[in-house]
């Protein structure tokens with residue numbers, strides 16, 4: 499009798515102890531905080547995956563679209579244009595000033611991203627040189643701007659505000675003295691402006707125009723500088739900066755390229 503009683507008491511007290519252990523555990527680990535911390539962990543993991551995906555895609559784009567090692571002078575804007583088109587993804591593009599480093603690159607990218615591209619130049623030879631780009635392709639148009647004045651005022655009357663707001667505007671045209679006015683004019687009609695030759699900012703008198711852009715990034719890794727500018731979108735400029743700063747050194751010169759191969 500006594501033994502049975504003792505066993506019963508023992509079992510009951512064990513149950514009580516287990517109950518308290520279980521109960522107190524439940525109280526200490528709030529299930530909501532537990533789930534939240536799990537979600538945060540998953541989100542961090544997803545961010546890492548996304549970061550790796552973008553970095554991989556960016557490297558593939560550099561190899562696919564650019565000539566390596568990257569050009570230090572006339573073509574130093576190419577990688578900045580590539581980044582601007584990559585981060586903006588859609589919307590019309592305006593190229594002020596054509597050339598072998600920008601026009602074929604923009605043509606290929608715009609074609610693949612299905613974006614409208616208007617390329618304009620004051621030299622008829624560039625228009626003729628790239629005339630095949632507009633064959634069978636209504637998304638790419640070329641426009642010759644006949645310049646007679648020293649200051650290139652004809653750029654203003656050329657009616658390039660066709661789309662009113664451009665997603666990307668590339669500024670690299672002649673005469674150089676005209677650029678400052680288009681830098682100002684397009685600040686309200688663009689998401690991103692890519693401006694070339696900014697190491698000679700005072701020569702081109704860019705400073706007044708630059709004041710209109712709240713978000714700026716100057717890419718100085720190549721000898722001829724290029725700015726990525728936006729009046730309204732900080733995210734786009736931050737993304738361009740991130741891509742350019744994460745670009746491996748071996749794309750920049752033959753010497754380092756050889757070291758890394």
Ligand SMILES: *[C@@H]1O[C@H](CO)[C@@H](O)[C@H](O)[C@H]1NC(C)=O
Nearest residue numbers: 628629630631632633634635
């Ligand atoms: C444009 O289309 C025509 C007819 O289909 C073709 O003969 C021509 O080669 C095409 N041009 C280009 C540049 O693809």
Ligand SMILES: *[C@@H]1O[C@H](CO)[C@@H](O)[C@H](O)[C@H]1NC(C)=O
Nearest residue numbers: 661662663664686687688730
């Ligand atoms: C162009 O952008 C300006 C300034 O952000 C805006 O006021 C205007 O409505 C836009 N125009 C078009 C056609 O989207």
Ligand SMILES: *[C@@H]1O[C@H](CO)[C@@H](O)[C@H](O)[C@H]1NC(C)=O
Nearest residue numbers: 585586587730731732733734
């Ligand atoms: C900036 O651009 C990004 C990417 O295109 C877009 O998601 C975002 O809404 C834009 N922000 C502003 C303030 O326009």
Ligand SMILES: *[C@@H]1O[C@H](CO)[C@@H](O)[C@H](O)[C@H]1NC(C)=O
Nearest residue numbers: 566567568569750751752753
């Ligand atoms: C890099 O190497 C290639 C192939 O050897 C050569 O054609 C090119 O001129 C070199 N570029 C520079 C900037 O040294």
